[in-house]
Amino acid sequence: MAHPLEPLVIRHTHRLPAPSGPAGQGGVAARQFDAALMSVGFKLSAALLERLSELSEETVVATAARTLDTVREMAGNHVQHNVYFIDFPANVPDAFDFWMRCIAEALADDTSRNGTLAQLRTGVVDLLTLPSYGNYQHTYAEMLAAHDELIAAAGDRTTVVHLGGSPDDEVTALYLALAGSTTPLGEEDLRDLRSLAEHCVDSPQPEAIPVRESRAVINVARLHAGRDLLLDTVTDVLRLACALSDGDVALVEPTRFRSLPRPVRRALLAGLDSVVAATPAKLADVAAHREAFKRLGERLHPHEYPRWPHAADVFAVARGEKEARSFDSHIEELLRSNDVTGATQLLKTAPGKLFRSLDRLLRESLTQDERDAVVAAAEQVAPQVSGRVLLSVREHLHNRAREAGERRVFVNRRGGAWATADNRPPLLPPECKRLIDVLDADTRRRLPQPGHLFIDPDILDVALPLSGKATAAGLGVLPRGSLSPVDGELLRFFVYWKQKSDDTDYDLSALMLDAEYATVCWLSYTALTEVEGEHSGDITEAPLGAWEFINLRLNAVRGTFIVPQVNIFSGEGFETVEESFFGFMLRDAEQRGLPFEPRTVRMKSELRGPGRVALPLAFLLGSDGRWRAKWLHLYLRGNPNANRVEENRVSVAALLRGIVERDYLTVRHLTDLMADRATAITLWDGTTIPDGPVTYIGLERPDGLHPDSLIVTPENLRALIPG
Incomplete structure (x- = not known):
């Protein structure tokens, strides 16, 4: 019997927990399994192939069936990949000619003729009213028959699946790795951690859980299992309440708290009471999330539990009935009075806050003595600051020394992005260098002996994953700011979406920019062909799922940057649809094959973010003539409807410049x-x-x-x- 969390292990580690079963002659089935894996870009390691060969054929077949399901989904091959133009990328028409053909077909149709004529008299025709526009005109089977088989090439992706340990050992190891992560996890990783925590509540636990969001989902499992909760701030309790309501444990988006059972309410109130009783000063943390605490208080009914008076104090502070001055307010008061040295000394008691405030402290320092005091404080408390913060500040200081007067790009935890002018005064190079030396020395001290x-x-x-929020879930996905080589003659993007309840139209586009970030051309449903390549055609609804593709010949691209994007024209957002993902493939010119071939997929990432325009990555042409991918993971707010590549070129170029010209710590x-x-x-x-x-x-x-x-x-x- 397979472990229920086996797919999580395969996705996260590319390891298959050691299969078990009766001994037998499974060699033939194992080789067939390996061949099936290779058809979707995966392969068994030598050790795993040997292990499977020692088991019965029935065991190997069962293992193969469930593993293939997992890896096909990893590569995006779990859904049928039809295209509008049946022999794409061949014979894609000019966009205007295609529209004229759709109009002609509408005029030949008795049911649509009169409506189309009426539109023609006004001079404007809505493409969505034309019967042959936006809907598949052939079946998936007919599309398969129109294409030759893919010719295998040495450059096809091969992801090796390795032999793991026992299922329980692999699941526990994955749980410990995610729970003990020093960087915040992305949304999918947090969901997986929650499943793992429920299974591993009685298994070995990590020595520390550094990330508060991770602690919140682990506390859900501990609460349901009747274990002691891991709480040391009132905000830990608030995050736990958000997790129990399937809300945002990062506390960025407001959570609609559910009605909670009485035992859960008692546990949360008891947790709040114990935290405040031990350290009354922690009441000051309430101010940062005052509204959320007020809403939580309406669900917990603290007045019904007089035995926990300190918990009641939390909600009294939230309502403004009790004063608890925050640490940040003390810092602001000192800085308003130009007492940088005093603020620095107070911040030494909160080393992480001190490091996050270094830029401001240096900017507001009026004398060399004040700047020296700031640097000296950083040197003194650096060993108490997390490695993630050290590296984040190191990256920030390096860029501040070279970005004065440039535009700033802001990216929130969910990938929402915007750019604005950088009006901050520059930091002085001597202080930047001294601090960078401190950061590098302390980081070096913490790194393991590599042998x-x-x-x-x-x-x-x-790029170093300083936050899991900077990386989307998927196959072959790298953190924002990463560069990776792109070797191939043909580059093909794809997007898939399946609507949940409303008609939903996503549009895949590719914008080509020159070295100065000016527009050269684009491919989209309004420009189906260009010198660079072809668009597969516009699909306007996806009740059963829909695909769009863009095919590019890299040696023909007129420009320095290629920026694929997914625009929501109408319907459900990226976080609302049943499923949506983006990716790209690389091929040699002679490979042919189907529009979607999983063994040529280099990257497939989930589209789950705010806004109505997604920018997963861009492609840069280097001075050496090689193309490289630059990973973005950004979302633009866009318009409620009718987003098009033509209308967001300026904002896309501004964001791209900010990401491309920033030096990421790698x-x-x-x-x-x-x-x-x-x-x-x-x-x-x-x-x-x-x-x-x-x-x-x-x-x-x-x-x-x-x-x-x-x-x-x-x-x-x-x-x-x-x-």
Whole structure:
């Protein structure tokens, strides 16, 4: 019987928990399983193939069926990928000619002729009223018959599925990795952590749970199991209440609290009471989320429980009936009176806040003595600050030294983005350098002894995942700001969506910009063909799911940047539809094949964010003539309806400039800090594997590494961030 959380292990680790069952002659079935995996871009490791070959054929077949379901979904191959133009990318018409054909067909149709004639008399025709526009004109089977089989190429993606330990060990290890993450998790990872926490409530627990959002979902499992809650601030209780109502545990979006059972209300009130009783000053934290606490109080009825008076104080503060001055208000008072040194000394008691305030403190320092005091305070408390904050501040200071007068790009936790002019005065280089030296020294001290450092060069330009919010869920997805090579002749984007209840029209577009971020051209439903490539056609509703594709010949692109985007023309948003995802494929020119071939998929990411325009990534042409992907994971607010690439070119260009011209802290930074303590450093050439244990850092785990190796890939890249 398979472990119910086996798909989570495969998705997160690319490891299959060791299959178990009767011994037998499973070699033939195992090789067939391997072949089926290769057809969707995956492959069994040598150790896993050997293990399966020792089991009965029935066990191998059952293992193959459920594993194939998981990896097909990872690559986006779990849904049928039809296209509007049956032999796309061949024979795609000019957009205007296509519209004229649709009008001619509408005039030939008795049911639509009169309405179309009436529109023609006004000089404007609504494409959506034409019977042949926006709906598939052929079945999926007919589309399959119109295409040749894909020709395999050496450049096709191969993701190796490795042999894991026992199912329980793999699930526990994944739980410990997510629960102990030093960086905030994305929404899908948080959902997975919640499932894992429910299963692992009696299993070994991490030594620490550094991220408050993670603690909240773990507390849900502990509450339901009757375990002690992990609470040390009143905000921990608020996050737990949000988690119980399936709300936002990051406290960015308001949560509509549900009616809670009496035992749960008692547990939350008891938790609040114990936190405040132990440290009354923590009442000051209520002010930051006053409205949320007021709404929670309406659900908890604290007046019914006089035995927990400190819990009642929390809601009295929220209502303004009791004063609890916040730490931040003390800091603001000191800065308003120009007492930078006093504010710095007070902030030393909250090291994380001090580091997040360094830019402001330095800007408001009027004398060298004040600047020296700020730097000295940072030096003193640096060992008490989390590694994630050290690295975030390090990246910030590096860019502040080179961004004066440029535009700033703001990205919130959900990927919502906007750009504005940077009017901040510059920071002085001496203080920036002194602080950067402090940050690098403390980071180096915390990094592990790497031993033999074995590095895949392609990972060096991957941005450090300082927040899981900067990475979408999916296959081959990298954190915002990462650069990755793009090697192929044909680049093909795809978007899939399936509406939940309302007719929904998503439009895939690609904007080409020159080196100055000016528009060169675009491909969209209004421009189906260009020198660069073809658009697969506009699908205007998706009750059964819909696909759109864009095919590009990279050697024909007139420009320096390619910016794919998904515009919501009408209907449900990215967070409302039943399913939506974006990705890209790479092919050689002679490969042909179906519009969607899973083994050529290099990246597939979920579209789950605010706004009505999604910008998953962009492609940059380097001075060396090579294309590279720059990962964005951004969402523009857009318009309620009718978003089009033509209308958002300026805002897209401004955001792209801000991301492209910002220096992100990458894996290279940490490997450079580790290098002087490594016993050896090897750059992987794709073939030679060292004999002994190594610290491997790369995009894909090579088969054949020593079992005692420490392995870091994008799936667990957060493990590089020191605590």
